Amino acid sequence: MTEGTYLPLSLTGQTPLRVLTIAGSDSGGGAGIQADMRTFALLGIHSLVAVTAVTVQNSLGVKGFHEMPLDVVGGQIEAVASDIGIHAAKTGMLASSAIIETIADVWIGQGLDGTVPLIVDPVCASMHGDPLLHPDALAALKEKLFPLATLVTPNLDEVKLLVGIDVVDEESQREAARALHALGPKWSLVKGGHLRRSAQSPDLLFDGTEFHRFDTTRIDTVHDHGAGDTLAAAAASALAHGYSMPDAVGFAKRWVTECLRAAYPLGQGHGPVSAMFRLPS
Numbered sequence: 001m002t003e004g005t006y007l008p009l010s011l012t013g014q015t016p017l018r019v020l021t022i023a024g025s026d027s028g029g030g031a032g033i034q035a036d037m038r039t040f041a042l043l044g045i046h047s048l049v050a051v052t053a054v055t056v057q058n059s060l061g062v063k064g065f066h067e068m069p070l071d072v073v074g075g076q077i078e079a080v081a082s083d084i085g086i087h088a089a090k091t092g093m094l095a096s097s098a099i100i101e102t103i104a105d106v107w108i109g110q111g112l113d114g115t116v117p118l119i120v121d122p123v124c125a126s127m128h129g130d131p132l133l134h135p136d137a138l139a140a141l142k143e144k145l146f147p148l149a150t151l152v153t154p155n156l157d158e159v160k161l162l163v164g165i166d167v168v169d170e171e172s173q174r175e176a177a178r179a180l181h182a183l184g185p186k187w188s189l190v191k192g193g194h195l196r197r198s199a200q201s202p203d204l205l206f207d208g209t210e211f212h213r214f215d216t217t218r219i220d221t222v223h224d225h226g227a228g229d230t231l232a233a234a235a236a237s238a239l240a241h242g243y244s245m246p247d248a249v250g251f252a253k254r255w256v257t258e259c260l261r262a263a264y265p266l267g268q269g270h271g272p273v274s275a276m277f278r279l280p281s
């Protein structure tokens with residue numbers, strides 16, 4: 001089960017595994033919660049959702065967003081944790097430090113820390129550079145959420161913002177993985193997808209001792225909206241299915257590569273990656 005892009009779907013009438021996404025809504029349907037739910041569904045996972053913000057966007061960019069009230073953000077997590085049960089979770093767009101602090105408090109308060117794997121994808125901006133996180137919330141992300149994370153999955157722009165390292169080669173990628181790990185997550189993953197000069201798209205995973213490298217051929221497409229969300233959603237799904245972290249990341253990397261291959265144009269700008277490659281044609 002550690003090769004390919006297959007995870008077992010659940011049988012009809014049988015309750016599937018559940019993964020919670022704590023993230024923003026994308027009105028264009030390409031990234032955020034909408035991307036997460038597609039990947040979850042196609043990996044046999046029942047989606048649980050805590051909406052943090054509603055973005056107003058299309059393929060040309062994010063025009064703005066509306067943050068959910070803090071009691072609604074926290075309430076959604078409490079509601080599903082206390083009744084339905086969560087096998088893994090991931091965070092995406094979190095918008096503000098108050099939302100981040102609320103999530104951290106509820107995560108601990110519900111006894112989820114140390115029992116449910118949590119992937120923190122530190123989303124800071126859209127692919128067009130539109131902000132999705134207030135700059136003053138970086139500190140809360142690092143201080144409140146990273147110590148609760150099983151895995152953090154920044155891209156190279158986020159690495160620069162979080163730990164001030166410009167990743168340009170394998171050595172600086174290792175240095176970044178070490179610096180991120182020092183902030184408290186069990187594992188750090190430095191995604192190399194933005195290393196544009198490389199023909200490969202090397203991701204580096206670190207647990208404080210050992211490095212694991214994941215190489216896949218770079219898929220050259222402008223339609224990569226939602227790629228980071230999809231990688232984190234697939235890794236969370238694989239963790240829910242019981243994969244080890246290196247196997248889950250390897251699986252997620254193969255999954256997002258196929259989603260990039262299947263990406264399609266949408267609107268006048270950048271289209272989304274597509275998990276729908278897994279549907280029978």
Ligand code: PXL
Pocket residue numbers: 023024025026031032033055057062092093123125126127132225226227228229
């Ligand atoms: O891909 C990062 C991301 C996450 N969540 C939302 C987004 C985006 C990128 O635009 O809009 C809601």
